[in-house]
Amino acid sequence: MAQEQAARAAVPGRSAPAAPAGEPDIWERVARMDEFKSLLTAREKFVIPAVIFFVVYYFLLPISVGYFPQFMDKRVGSVNLAYLFALSQFFVAWLIAFLYVRAARRFDEYGRRILDHVDTSKEGK
Amino acid sequence: MSTSLLMFLVFIVITLGITYWAARRSAGAGAYFAASRRITAWQNGVAVAGDYMSAASFLGIAGLIAFFGYDGFMYSVGWLVAYLTVLLVVAEPLRNAGKYTMADVLAYRLKPRPVRAMASVSTLTVSTFYMIAQMVGAGALVSLLLKGSGINFRTAVIGVGILMIVYVVFGGMLATTWVQIIKAILLMTGTILLSILVMSKFGFSFSNFFTAVQHVSYHGPAGQEITKDFLQPGLRFKPPNGPLELISLGMALIFGTAGLPHILVRFYTVPDAKTARYSVVWAMILIGSFYIMTTFLGFGAATIVGRDFISTHGGNNMSAPLLAQAVAGDVFFAFISAIAFATILAVVAGLTISASTSFAHDFWTNVIHKGVERKPGEEVMVSRIAAFVVGAVAISIAIVLGPSANVAFLVALAFAVAASANLPVIVLSIFWRRFNTLGAVMGLAVGLLASIVLILIGPSVMGIDTATTPAISRHLIQHAPIFPLENPGIASIPLGFIGAFLGTLLGGREASAEHKFTELEVRANTGLGSEKALAH
Numbered sequence: 001m002a003q004e005q006a007a008r009a010a011v012p013g014r015s016a017p018a019a020p021a022g023e024p025d026i027w028e029r030v031a032r033m034d035e036f037k038s039l040l041t042a043r044e045k046f047v048i049p050a051v052i053f054f055v056v057y058y059f060l061l062p063i064s065v066g067y068f069p070q071f072m073d074k075r076v077g078s079v080n081l082a083y084l085f086a087l088s089q090f091f092v093a094w095l096i097a098f099l100y101v102r103a104a105r106r107f108d109e110y111g112r113r114i115l116d117h118v119d120t121s122k123e124g125k
Numbered sequence: 126m127s128t129s130l131l132m133f134l135v136f137i138v139i140t141l142g143i144t145y146w147a148a149r150r151s152a153g154a155g156a157y158f159a160a161s162r163r164i165t166a167w168q169n170g171v172a173v174a175g176d177y178m179s180a181a182s183f184l185g186i187a188g189l190i191a192f193f194g195y196d197g198f199m200y201s202v203g204w205l206v207a208y209l210t211v212l213l214v215v216a217e218p219l220r221n222a223g224k225y226t227m228a229d230v231l232a233y234r235l236k237p238r239p240v241r242a243m244a245s246v247s248t249l250t251v252s253t254f255y256m257i258a259q260m261v262g263a264g265a266l267v268s269l270l271l272k273g274s275g276i277n278f279r280t281a282v283i284g285v286g287i288l289m290i291v292y293v294v295f296g297g298m299l300a301t302t303w304v305q306i307i308k309a310i311l312l313m314t315g316t317i318l319l320s321i322l323v324m325s326k327f328g329f330s331f332s333n334f335f336t337a338v339q340h341v342s343y344h345g346p347a348g349q350e351i352t353k354d355f356l357q358p359g360l361r362f363k364p365p366n367g368p369l370e371l372i373s374l375g376m377a378l379i380f381g382t383a384g385l386p387h388i389l390v391r392f393y394t395v396p397d398a399k400t401a402r403y404s405v406v407w408a409m410i411l412i413g414s415f416y417i418m419t420t421f422l423g424f425g426a427a428t429i430v431g432r433d434f435i436s437t438h439g440g441n442n443m444s445a446p447l448l449a450q451a452v453a454g455d456v457f458f459a460f461i462s463a464i465a466f467a468t469i470l471a472v473v474a475g476l477t478i479s480a481s482t483s484f485a486h487d488f489w490t491n492v493i494h495k496g497v498e499r500k501p502g503e504e505v506m507v508s509r510i511a512a513f514v515v516g517a518v519a520i521s522i523a524i525v526l527g528p529s530a531n532v533a534f535l536v537a538l539a540f541a542v543a544a545s546a547n548l549p550v551i552v553l554s555i556f557w558r559r560f561n562t563l564g565a566v567m568g569l570a571v572g573l574l575a576s577i578v579l580i581l582i583g584p585s586v587m588g589i590d591t592a593t594t595p596a597i598s599r600h601l602i603q604h605a606p607i608f609p610l611e612n613p614g615i616a617s618i619p620l621g622f623i624g625a626f627l628g629t630l631l632g633g634r635e636a637s638a639e640h641k642f643t644e645l646e647v648r649a650n651t652g653l654g655s656e657k658a659l660a661h
Contacts, residue, residue, distance in 0.1 A: 027644040030653060039650055047213050054209045055379070061202060062375045065195075065358040066368025073357050078332040082195055082358045089202045090413045093209055097409050100213060101402065108399055111651045118653060 030114055039110035046103045054096055061085055128456055130274050132463035136311075137288065140304050140470075144292050147300035155659045157297035157505045158225040158482050162658040164302055164394040170407020173391050175305030176475040177204075177382075177408070178312055178415055180262050180442075180468050181536050186416075187448070188441030190423020192432055194341070194355030196362050197423055199371060201416035203378030208412060210383040210548075212405040217398040218555045218649035219389060224656050226479075227389045227547065228487045231554050234641035236562040238492050243569040245487040247546045248386040250573060251539045252480035253519065255387075256473055258535035260285065260523035262442065263469040268528065269439045270446065270462040278528040286520035289474040293481065293512040297505075298394055301478050308464075308471035313411060315464040319445070320418045322452040323425035338424045343432035355427055366609050374537075377614035381540035384547030387479035396658040422448065440597070473519070481512035529596040534585035534611070538576060541613050545621035546572030553625050555649060558642040563632030564625045571624025572617060579613030582606065 030036050065072050065082050072082035151157045164172070179185075182204060189197030223229030228244035260282055267281035276284075292300050327333040339354045353360065362371045382388065392401040426435065426444035430451050435444050446465060450458035485508035490498055498504055526532065550568040553560040580586060587607065588600035608616075648654050 026653070027647045030647045030651065031643045036647065036651070040646075043650065051209075051213055054206065054213075058203075058206045058379060059372065059375060062199065062368070062371035065199070066362065066371045069357070069359045073354075078335040080356050083198070083356050086195075086198055086202050087417070089206055090417055093206050094409065094413060096209055097212055097406050101406055104399075104402060107650075114651050115653060 026118065030118060033114060033117065035110050035114045035117070039107055039114070042103075042110065043107055046100065050096055050100060054093065057092055058089060061089060127274065128459035129270050129462045130276075132459050133271075133466050136307075136463055136467050136470075140288075140292065140300075140307065143303045143307075144296035144300040147296035147303065151295075151297035151299055153659075154225075154502075154505050155656075156299070158393070158486065158508070159390075159656075160298040160302050160394040162394060162396050162656060164404075166395065166400045166403035167407050168302065168306060169391055169395050169400070169404035171309045171411060172302045172305035172394075173388060173404060173408035174411040174415070175307075175309035175312070175471050176387055176391060177385075177412060178309065178468065179472040179536075180259060180266065180465060182416075182419075183312060183316075183468050184262075184266065184442045184445055184465055185533075185536075186419045187422040187426055187445040188435075188443070189361070190355075190419060191426035191430070191435060191444040192441050193361035194338070194353070194424070194427065195358050196360050196371075198420065199362075199374070200378070201419045203375050204382075205409065205413045205416050207379050207382035208405060208409045210379060211388070212402065212409070214555075215383040215389070215551060216392050216401045216405050219551070220392045220395065220398045220401040221649045221652045221655040222555075222645055223393060225390065225393055225486045226483045227384075227386050227551065228483065228491075231550055231565055232487075232491070233554070234638045234645050235554065235560075235565050235635075237496065239562055240565045240569075241487040242492045243566050244547075244550075245483050245492070247542060247569050247573050248483040248487070249480050249515075250577075251386055251542050251547070252476045252483075253515065254535040254542075255539040256476045256480075256515075256519045257522050257526070258532045258539070259469055259473050259476070260519050261526055261528065261530050261532045263466075263473070264523055265528040266442060266469070267466060269443065270465070279524055282520055282523045285470055285473065286516050286523075288470055289477050290513055290516035292470075292474045293477045293516075294509045298390075298478060301474050302391075302394060304471045304474055308467040309411060311464045311467055313415060315449075315461050316415055316418045316422065318457075319425070319449055319452070319461065320421035322457075323421045323429065323448070326425075326429055326452060334421075334424070334428075337428040341427050341432075355424060369615065370610050370612055373610050373612040373615035375614075376618055377537065377540040377544045377612050379544075380548045380618055381542075381544030381614070384543035384551060385539070386483060386543075386547070387475045390479045390482060393656070397655070398652050425452075477512050477515055477519075480515050481508045484508070484511040484515075534580055537585065537612055538580050541576035541580065541617055542573055544572075544614055545576045545617035546570075549618070549621040549625050553622075553629075555645070557629075558639050559629060559634070560625070561629050561632045561635035561638045564627075564629030567628025567631075568621055568625025572621030575617035575620040575624075576613055579608045579610075579617055583608040583611055583613060585611045 074081045076084055155161055186197055186200055219230055222233050228241045231244050232240045263285045264278040264282035268276055268278045292304055338356055340352055341355045342350060342352045345351045395401050395404055422445050426448040430447050435441060435447055438447055446458055446461050449461035485504050489507045490504050546569045550565045584606040587602045587604050589603055590599050
């Protein structure tokens with residue numbers, strides 16, 4: 001903590017409005033806001049599982065096609081398993097993008113509230 | 126063939142008109158480098174797609190599928206899924222924290238000079254290599270498409286080079302953006318038409334189409350007739366290294382796209398992070414639809430035109446234009462050729478502007494002159510000169526290499542550097558409080574070096590050719606490859622991360638970087654203090 005205090009004094013934020021000595025600057029104030037903590041949690045709750053899921057789902061394709069080509073060549077209708085799995089990647093990617101955009105509306109809501117708060121607190125001074 | 130030339134000229138006239146219009150709106154750095162940040166979500170999405178769907182994908186993928194079937198389609202998949210990394214991890218923080226270049230985000234809380242210098246080297250490496258690959262391809266292609274019109278490789282390369290310089294130097298980011306948009310719309314139109322025409326040959330029956338795909342005939346090197354199931358995996362990526370090669374390629378695509386400087390700078394052209402997010406979604410819709418349609422382009426070329434005919438009429442890069450000719454005659458061939466030309470031109474213009482912006486903003490202003498412009502407009506002027514120099518260098522190298530140079534590995538190199546050098550430091554600087562200057566410099570340096578060295582000692586560059594090997598596939602170094610894979614990602618990406626970790630540990634605690642992490646975190650997530658759109 002003391003180290004951080006010293007650092008703050010030594011390196012004033014480039015684009016941050018100067019804060020009086022000893023008082024947290026605008027970034028620290030936002031970082032301590034409940035809305036900001038909720039924003040980070042909400043974002044992590046979506047992004048981390050989504051990234052893990054798409055990376056695993058994607059690499060299953062080269063792994064299955066590379067190491068089990070016979071199995072993946074199994075006929076399914078007029079195509080084979082390998083082609084269907086590859087095609088499914090496109091729709092899964094679009095689905096994740098759609099879900100993210102939907103979830104991100106909440107992030108925007110938190111963001112807007114934080115920015116509103118910052119604006120009014122500036123006016124209050 | 127003169128129809129091709131006419132269509133080229135129409136495209137050139139329209140894009141030069143746009144450049145003239147954009148030139149009058151590109152006064153000032155924000156306007157020149159970031160199109161005043163007034164590009165809308167759909168416009169930027171289309172432009173991202175335009176920047177991304179290079180000749181390597183339109184012509185190269187169609188060719189790979191036409192020659193190797195299913196394995197070629199594996200590239201298509203990776204090229205779309207990669208955008209999830211851009212969407213979920215990189216686009217919004219980048220837009221909120223940066224100004225003109227990728228290095229802005231890295232330099233935000235670290236010591237700007239060493240970080241920007243390294244990031245600029247990495248950006249210039251990716252852009253230049255990628256550009257040389259495109260230019261050599263462009264020259265060979267244009268001279269082939271315009272065969273009989275007196276335009277040879279050299280004239281084609283110089284023509285493409287001069288146009289790209291004109292777009293960038295005079296029209297800046299605004300003109301480059303609109304060139305991308307027009308190109309992407311043309312490319313999508315051409316691809317949809319071509320797909321419909323292919324399916325019409327099969328009575329619009331998927332079952333007929335895929336039955337034909339499972340019985341593709343061509344002649345082997347010894348003249349014997351071969352019939353292959355082109356849906357079967359493994360025609361290109363064969364054991365023993367095939368599976369690892371596929372995984373390694375996948376890694377470079379999935380993690381490299383989010384580190385390609387010419388894609389990243391596009392997110393600075395929109396007003397805010399939300400628009401950046403929607404623009405990625407637009408891009409994903411277009412890019413995904415396009416790559417799904419490579420099924421029809423590639424398999425269509427394999428079944429309708431055939432490998433034999435393509436091999437004797439310009440090679441696998443000519444698959445899509447030859448398919449157009451086969452399904453709808455010369456005028457459509459000319460149209461698809463013009464699209465291929467537009468595709469190359471737009472991509473090299475995008476690469477030129479990202480390289481020259483990085484040189485001017487990162488290297489000139491921030492490294493050499495410590496972040497201060499000595500007189501107003503200097504940064505833009507330096508960037509224009511840099512665009513001219515970068516363009517001239519790319520033209521010269523492409524001419525020296527000549528039309529038969531085997532440069533496909535340069536595209537793999539660009540993705541490998543982006544994935545191994547750029548992506549690790551972008552991610553760590555956004556998400557790891559402890560990350561410090563030495564970590565960024567070492568991450569960039571190790572990722573860059575590992576990619577270059579592993580490609581140089583890999584089978585793309587090293588190999589022993591026989592006397593009958595054609596010039597286009599000759600190896601630069603006649604020696605058995607030391608590293609077994611063409612795609613170094615599986616080794617170089619972990620090395621990039623390890624470099625960044627070790628550098629961070631060796632560098633010790635950097636209080637200023639850790640303190641400013643809070644600032645970056647707030648800014649990246651809320652957009653507080655981010656660059657605003659400019660008024661007209």
